[in-house]
Amino acid sequence: MSSQKPSHVLVTGSTGFIGAHVVDNLLARGFSVRGATRSAKKGEQMKAARPQYTSKLDFVIVEDFTNIGVFDAAMEGIDAVIHVASPFFYDTTNNEQELILPAINGVKSILSASAKPGSKVRRIVLTSSFASVLDIDRNPPPGFTYTAAHWNPLTYETAIDPKSTSVVAYRGSKKFAELAAWEFVKNEKPQFDLVALCPPMVFGPVVHPVSSVEQLNESNAVLWSVAAGIDPIPGIRVPAWIDARDLAEAHVQALLTPEAGGKRFIPAAPEPFSYEYAADIMKENFDWAKQSVTTNYKAGEKPHASYGVDGETVARELGVKYHSFRDTVVEFVKQVKEDLT
Numbered sequence: 001m002s003s004q005k006p007s008h009v010l011v012t013g014s015t016g017f018i019g020a021h022v023v024d025n026l027l028a029r030g031f032s033v034r035g036a037t038r039s040a041k042k043g044e045q046m047k048a049a050r051p052q053y054t055s056k057l058d059f060v061i062v063e064d065f066t067n068i069g070v071f072d073a074a075m076e077g078i079d080a081v082i083h084v085a086s087p088f089f090y091d092t093t094n095n096e097q098e099l100i101l102p103a104i105n106g107v108k109s110i111l112s113a114s115a116k117p118g119s120k121v122r123r124i125v126l127t128s129s130f131a132s133v134l135d136i137d138r139n140p141p142p143g144f145t146y147t148a149a150h151w152n153p154l155t156y157e158t159a160i161d162p163k164s165t166s167v168v169a170y171r172g173s174k175k176f177a178e179l180a181a182w183e184f185v186k187n188e189k190p191q192f193d194l195v196a197l198c199p200p201m202v203f204g205p206v207v208h209p210v211s212s213v214e215q216l217n218e219s220n221a222v223l224w225s226v227a228a229g230i231d232p233i234p235g236i237r238v239p240a241w242i243d244a245r246d247l248a249e250a251h252v253q254a255l256l257t258p259e260a261g262g263k264r265f266i267p268a269a270p271e272p273f274s275y276e277y278a279a280d281i282m283k284e285n286f287d288w289a290k291q292s293v294t295t296n297y298k299a300g301e302k303p304h305a306s307y308g309v310d311g312e313t314v315a316r317e318l319g320v321k322y323h324s325f326r327d328t329v330v331e332f333v334k335q336v337k338e339d340l341t
């Protein structure tokens with residue numbers, strides 16, 4: 001990456017939960033932003049909600065990632081990319097077609113479009129996931145901490161196996177998409193460098209176009225289900241999380257910090273969370289939640305983490321300060337209750 005600051009940043013997934021926060025962070029710092037979206041309507045809604053940035057924000061329609069080459073027409077004037085877009089939902093009928101191949105193709109498309117002759121892109125920040133770090137079968141010894149040096153050992157064969165759940169397939173989609181990015185940089189030696197961010201669960205207020213609870217993104221939908229009186233979600237849970245605004249800050253700092261080039265980071269808040277803890281916070285802060293949160297969320301249980309997650313490196317090297325879980329939950333629940341129910 002050159003020491004010159006970028007001026008026009010392409011953000012993919014810009015009309016999604018995390019991408020819209022990235023857009024806002026960039027706009028607040030004075031950058032021009034081009035958002036990539038599959039939906040002209042969502043692009044218009046994003047612009048209408050930000051009238052003060054009319055001259056700094058435009059949207060480009062990018063097709064579904066099932067096709068390679070979808071970004072070629074979006075790169076004019078762009079000198080940096082934050083690639084957030086990737087399918088994140090669990091209600092699938094074909095995991096490989098709906099999750100894994102689009103995640104990988106999206107990465108391949110954006111990197112090859114950014115590497116074309118004449119491209120001015122000098123850095124790409126990729127939203128990977130803690131899913132590409134975590135070894136779900138590891139029984140960690142006391143004091144074990146996941147760092148950005150760890151990789152999920154999941155194989156491609158297991159990820160695409162029709163017997164695997166969509167949760168496993170999603171983890172594979174993130175691992176193999178991130179690997180494709182590192183391999184591209186190693187093999188093609190493009191004029192840009194890469195930074196990968198591997199966040200765990202992401203929660204927080206929404207700033208993208210959402211008009212009902214049903215349209216909430218996957219991670220916030222799970223958090224809202226606690227408030228809405230849905231019983232605890234079975235299955236393996238990750239005790240680590242980050243507020244979407246802190247994650248957006250990490251993305252932009254990763255774009256602007258020269259020393260971050262070629263590195264992988266885990267942006268994660270220092271305090272562990274659990275949905276039981278979220279239920280307690282909701283009941284303490286909202287009278288209506290005392291009625292709706294089910295008693296199957298045991299009160300007073302402190303979140304227990306059987307392993308640590310190194311979010312400290314991001315705080316130190318990218319200068320990110322983390323929200324408390326309490327503040328994130330209260331702001332999110334208040335927003336959803338007031339605006340979406």
Ligand SMILES: NC(=O)c1ccc[n+]([C@@H]2O[C@H](COP(=O)([O-])OP(=O)(O)OC[C@H]3O[C@@H](n4cnc5c(N)ncnc54)[C@H](OP(=O)(O)O)[C@@H]3O)[C@@H](O)[C@H]2O)c1
Nearest residue numbers: 013015016017018038064065085086087129201202217219
């Ligand atoms: N939320 C979390 O807890 C969490 C944790 C770790 C990592 N992540 C990663 O963060 C990123 C954003 O997730 P999010 O939580 O913001 O979810 P989201 O609101 O569902 O956003 C996903 C974005 O990706 C785009 N997208 C999905 N599938 C696509 C496809 N086949 N072709 C083109 N675009 C596609 C969507 O585009 P449209 O707007 O056009 O529909 C949307 O903007 C993803 O890479 C996800 O893996 C999320």
